[in-house]
Amino acid sequence: MEQRVKEYSVSVLDLNFGKPIVVLNEADARELGVTPGNILLIIHGDKQKTGVVMTTKTMVNKGSLMVTNELANALGLKEGGAVGIKPLSIPPSFPALKKRLKGERLEESHYREIVKDVVEGVYGEAEIAAFLVSQLFYEPTEEELTYLIKAMVETGSRIVFEEPANDVHSVGGVPGNSKVALITVPIVAASGLLIPKTSSRAITSPAGTADTVEVLARVDLTIDEIKDIVKKTKGVLAWGGKLNLAPADDIFVNIERRLAIDPIYQMVASILSKKLAMGIERLVIDIPAGRGAKVQEVSKADEMAGIFIRQASKMNIALKVAITYGGQPIGLTTGPALEAREALSALITGKGSRSLVDKALLLAGLVLELSGRVPAGSGEEVAREIFLSGKAYEKFKEIIEAQGGDPNVKPEEIPIGKHSYTLKSPLEGAVTHLDNAAITTLARACGAPYDKGAGVYLHAKVGYRVNKGDPLITLYSNSASRLETAVNLLSQTQPIIVEGMLLKTLP
Structure with missing residues (x-):
């Protein structure tokens, strides 16, 4: 017979620790057999979430607990409510995680279990970091990579658009690269193609595309807001972290950012899982290569391109890879506001640093060609016409306004x-x-x-x-x-x- 879960009264702690926290009285913690850093399952009605234990002698009375806002919102809890709590035993996926740390091959079911436990908060930062770091020493097989991508998609939401969705994504690693999308996306959208661009925040760089766009407009959009915006404008520049698309990726990225690592296979899984969940059917991948870039040699870029191409074919994504020059920064600026200024200036004037403008037009042209909208070899020319005509700037203003920003902001006002x-x-x-x-x-x-x-x-x-x-x-x-x-x-x-x-x- 299952033991009845003891209930505790709840107060909400209005602090953000970057992770779900449960504060227990030390006496209750001893009774439950948990110590600071352990994981607890918090149960409220038909909802369950995990939280990391902290203990106190005085802040919380015995029989009560505190939870952070993140947990309260996820469980629908209010001040004075009640929850049940249970210590978590060794997760079902733990044996598979141990095998991964030793470099042993895992089956598809193993990746499902690991990713599910990561998303449900069963694992702490140490276990997740170990999973990620293991890929630096024991690269997964391509079959395992496929398993990981599928598992990351299956644990979150998926978006389906009414017409084929296009996207362009850079693996990054070059300063100033985040602003390229601010020119590429409005060019593609101005051509009439759907391009719902989502991106992460910076991991090892000074700015991700989401960081740069956030200077100008909201990027923390919901799925419904994204659908509404692309109906009006054909394009969007959003942060993927709020959408519950491949949610394990957001957890992985947070750890990668703190460790300043970006394992290649995990990066491929991150990009393709997000694009699959976003309903992307046609994708251009940009791999900058050069001295000081994330990928320093063209031969390594070729290897990475091969991984992307083979995995995309398994996921039914039409994909083209561009290996671009990454030996020095893109444009003249690095950092969110500076990059937003530079991209906006280029859109307004039709002029700018050659490395920025040429790269943006090249990538936009490849999207146009991959879609079949223009013949092969003519994409960059068509993209340049859209850029120089001012149509890209007008489209950019539409997108920024739709995302709650000021469409008429001038570069010097940022x-x-x-x-x-x-x-x-x-x-x-x-x-x-x-x-x-x-x-x-x-x-x-x-x-x-x-x-x-x-x-x-x-x-x-x-x-x-x-x-x-x-x-x-x-x-x-x-x-x-x-x-x-x-x-x-x-x-x-x-x-x-x-x-x-x-x-x-x-x-």
Whole structure:
């Protein structure tokens, strides 16, 4: 006979810890046999959620507990309500997780169990981190990758659109890349194709597309809001984290962000599971390759492209991969507000940094060709016509307005960091090197992506001629202490190198 679950009265703790928390009186914790960090199952009516245990002697009386807002909302709990709680034993998927940590192959059912337990909150951060890190040492097989993608899709919602949905997604790893979608998406939408673009926030970079768009409009849209917006505009630029699409991915990304890792197979699973759940039928994948990028060699980009192509064919997604130049930052800016300014300026004027504009038109053209809207080889030309005609800017304004932003905002009206520092050239010469990793480090040191106004502005790129005293890089931050840290890093990281004609004289 099943033991009756003891009920506890509830109070709601108005704090956000980034994870569901249950605060118990120490006496109740001892009675239940749990300690801080253990996982509890909280039961309210027909709803169940898990929470991480914290204990107290004085904040909560015996027979009562506190839950964070996240848990209260998920369970439909109100102050003074009652819940039952049960300590969780070893999860059913734990033996499979242990096998994965040893590099042993798993079956489809194993991945289903692991992903289900991750989504239900059975595992803590340590177990999830171990699962992700294991992929750096023991790569899954492609068959296992298929199992993982399917499991991630099956544990969440799915969207079905009334017409074929297109998308373009970059694997990232190059500073300044997040703003490309702000030009590509309105070009594709202006052509009449449906492009419901969702993206994650930054993992290891100073800005993800969602971070940059959020400077201009809401990105935390619901499924119904996305459907309404694309009916009106054909395009959307949303954050995928609120949609319950492949929800395990959002949990994985949070851990990856904290560890500053992005395992290749997990990245493929992340992208394709989100696109499948979003109802995407035609997808262009951008893989930047070059020194300092996430993918440094073209041969490695070819390998990654092959993984995407084989997995997409199993998922019935029409896919094309573009391997693009990633040896230096895209455009002149890195960081949410700076990138939003640069993309908006390019849309308004029809001009901009060649690396930004050319890449955006190239990717938009590939989407147009993949859809069959234009003949092969003519996509970029058609995309350029839409961009230069102003139709892309008008479409962008429609999308921003539909997402609750100001469609008439001007680039100079977007606030950037109030504190700044400019590095000047020590000599006359040419810029011979820009270090992607150093630019990323500096932008994040300034506070990006959480400080939307933080980032790096490049006054010069590789090949530019400069005079002594000319500005090379400007750092922006809303925090004076963060800016000071970033300035101290400048000499250590050498993000930009200027060389003159004379290297040295002998004797």
